[in-house]
Each structure stands twice: as structure tokens, then as C-alpha cells.
Amino acid sequence: MKFLAAGMLWILGMTQAVAETQDNAQLEIESAKRSVIEIGNEISEIEDRLVSPVSTKASLYVAVSGGRFFKPLTLKVSGAGITPISYVYTQADVQALAFGGVQPLPAIDMAPGNHRVKIVVHGMDERQQERDLVYEGIVRKGETHLKMLLSIVDNAAQRSAVATLRTW
Amino acid sequence: MGLNCRILLLILTVLGLSQANAAESDNTALLVGDKPGDLRLPAARGYGFSLREQLGKPVLLIWVGDCNIVCRDAVPKYEALAKRYSKDYPSLTVRVVRDADGDSYPRDTLSGMSELINDSHLPGAWKVSPVPAVMLISPEGVLDRILVGNLNRNLEFTDRALASWLSSTGLERQR
Numbered sequence: 374m375k376f377l378a379a380g381m382l383w384i385l386g387m388t389q390a391v392a393e394t395q396d397n398a399q400l401e402i403e404s405a406k407r408s409v410i411e412i413g414n415e416i417s418e419i420e421d422r423l424v425s426p427v428s429t430k431a432s433l434y435v436a437v438s439g440g441r442f443f444k445p446l447t448l449k450v451s452g453a454g455i456t457p458i459s460y461v462y463t464q465a466d467v468q469a470l471a472f473g474g475v476q477p478l479p480a481i482d483m484a485p486g487n488h489r490v491k492i493v494v495h496g497m498d499e500r501q502q503e504r505d506l507v508y509e510g511i512v513r514k515g516e517t518h519l520k521m522l523l524s525i526v527d528n529a530a531q532r533s534a535v536a537t538l539r540t541w
Numbered sequence: 542m543g544l545n546c547r548i549l550l551l552i553l554t555v556l557g558l559s560q561a562n563a564a565e566s567d568n569t570a571l572l573v574g575d576k577p578g579d580l581r582l583p584a585a586r587g588y589g590f591s592l593r594e595q596l597g598k599p600v601l602l603i604w605v606g607d608c609n610i611v612c613r614d615a616v617p618k619y620e621a622l623a624k625r626y627s628k629d630y631p632s633l634t635v636r637v638v639r640d641a642d643g644d645s646y647p648r649d650t651l652s653g654m655s656e657l658i659n660d661s662h663l664p665g666a667w668k669v670s671p672v673p674a675v676m677l678i679s680p681e682g683v684l685d686r687i688l689v690g691n692l693n694r695n696l697e698f699t700d701r702a703l704a705s706w707l708s709s710t711g712l713e714r715q716r
Contacts, residue, residue, distance in 0.1 A: 459664060
């Protein structure tokens with residue numbers, strides 16, 4: 374009987390020890406997972422800073438006001454010292470813009486200084502005729518993140534639209 | 542956690558990231574069973590096309606390259622085929638994909654089907670080789686079938702493939 378009781382106690386002790394070991398292993402796994410996430414975040418931040426530091430970072434947004442006289446189909450951004458950007462508009466994109474959406478385009482790398490930028494928006498007018506809206510001008514990139522908003526605004530008097538660029 | 546362990550994790554993460562980037566940038570070898578990234582192309586007329594926006598619909602893409610005489614003869618036959626299947630499966634989305642000639646886009650049309658221009662300068666273009674090729678993309682966005690070669694010769698295969706594929710997508714026939 375004594376041996377049986379001792380055996381039971383030993384088994385209970387072993388079970389507890391195994392449970393503690395499992396808990397410890399679980400904690401270590403959780404800790405490893407947290408480390409992987411932290412390292413991933415650190416790498417992502419470093420990558421962002423290296424690939425696109427604020428001093429060369431520029432963003433272009435597109436907005437449409439009205440949308441009756443011009444519907445964009447494609448957009449091309451080019452200029453000396455600028456990574457070219459192209460975008461193809463689907464019907465869903467155009468509807469979102471017409472509802473007041475502001476479209477962010479992929480980030481642009483731009484060295485500090487003055488840059489001649491050309492933006493060509495190919496699209497359709499109200500008679501479904503294809504036409505281009507062109508913005509061409511000089512933008513100044515400082516040491517901070519440059520933000521540009523291309524607005525395509527209806528001109529009811531001329532039954533057409535104009536493209537303007539605002540920077541800040 | 543030991544320094545060695547952290548360094549090992551860092552190396553593994555970096556390797557994983559670079560492999561993921563390589564996989565994203567390499568779309569030259571599309572294989573059956575792949576779930577390719579978005580195909581976003583301008584249309585010969587009207588709004589552009591995004592494959593991602595077609596999720597939930599079966600998609601038939603007919604890649605014709607610069608479309609020679611044989612191809613021009615075949616495309617209207619595919620249009621008839623597409624019309625026949627669209628009656629049973631109205632959600633079937635069909636596009637003919639033509640190559641841009643350098644910077645200029647083709648001005649003519651091959652048939653009444655909507656045409657897209659595969660302009661390799663665009664980030665949403667695919668490198669499909671060889672062409673002509675017919676692709677069947679499931680409502681889940683998986684590339685289910687590719688038929689490569691002469692469009693006239695592949696018409697019957699495409700017909701049979703469409704019949705079995707559309708019935709396997711789980712979409713209900715409309716008649």
C-alpha cells in the first residue's frame with residue numbers, strides 16, 4: 374500500500390513537471406514569435422528608410438472634381454530624375470474618384486531640388502472621344518516628404534476639364 | 542534569447558523577404574494552379590481591366606500577341622464560342638489581349654470582343670510566352686488551364702475545356 378501511494382505521488386509529480394516543461398516551451402515559442410515580429414518590423418523600418426528616405430520621398434495623389442467632362446483611362450508621370458509611374462484606370466477606379474475618392478499613386482523617388490514634371494492623363498470626354506490632359510511644370514523638392522495633388526476639375530463653360538497640381 | 546539565435550532569425554527573415562520579392566517580380570512562368578498577381582491593362586476602347594476586380598467570375602483570356610493572318614481568322618470563331626457560353630454563364634468574362642507595337646497601340650479591332658493592350662511598360666502587364674495562348678482563370682483567381690498554340694487548331698480543345706471547366710466552377714447554368 375505504501376509503495377502504491379509513493380508511486381501515485383511520483384506519477385503526480387512527473388505529470389506536474391511535464392506540464393511545467395510544456396508551459397515553459399510554450400512561453401519560449403511565444404517569445405520567439407514576438408522576436409520574429411519585432412525583427413520583421415525593424416527590418417521593414419530600416420528598408421523603408423534606406424529605399425525611400427524622407428529626403429527623396431514624394432507622393433502623388435489624384436482627385437477628380439465633377440468628372441462629367443473627362444474620365445481618366447491612363448496616367449503617366451515622368452520627368453528627369455523621377456521614377457516614371459503609369460496607372461491604368463478601371464471603371465471602378467473612375468467611379469471611386471467621381472464619388473470624391475483621393476487616389477494615392479505609388480511613392481516617387483525624387484532627389485532634393487527643382488524637377489520638371491510631366492503628367493499625362495489620357496481619358497474620354499463627354500462624347501466618348503479620347504483626349505489627353507497634360508500638366509507640365511517645375512516642382513521643388515526640399516528635405517521633407519513632398520506631397521502633390523493632381524486635381525482634374527471640370528470646366529463647365531468650356532465643356533472640358535483641366536489638370537492642376539498643388540504641392541506642399 | 543541568445544544573440545546567435547536572433548542573428549539566425551534575422552537571416553531567415555531577410556532570406557524570406559528576398560524570396561517573396563523575387564516571386565512577386567517574376568511572372569514570366571505562369572503555371573496551371575498558380576494564383577497570379579493582378580493583370581491590369583488598358584483597353585483598346587474605354588476603361589481598363591483589372592483581373593483582381595473579376596474575382597467571383599470565370600475569366601477567359603485569349604492572348605494573341607501581334608495577331609497574324611491566321612489569328613485574325615480565328616478570333617471571330619472564339620467570339621462565337623464565347624457568346625455561346627455566355628448565354629449559359631453570363632458572368633463569364635472574356636478578353637482578347639494584344640501586344641502593343643512599341644509605344645503605339647493597335648487602332649483596329651479584331652472582333653466584337655473587348656480587347657486589352659499588353660503594354661510591357663506597364664506594371665500590371667504580364668509576360669506571356671509563347672503566344673497565342675488561351676487561359677482559363679477560375680472565379681477564385683487561379684489559373685486553371687492554358688492552351689498554347691495555333692488558335693484555329695485549339696478552338697475545339699478550348700470548346701471542350703470551357704464546357705468541363707465551367708461546369709466544374711460551381712456556377713449555375715442560366716438555362
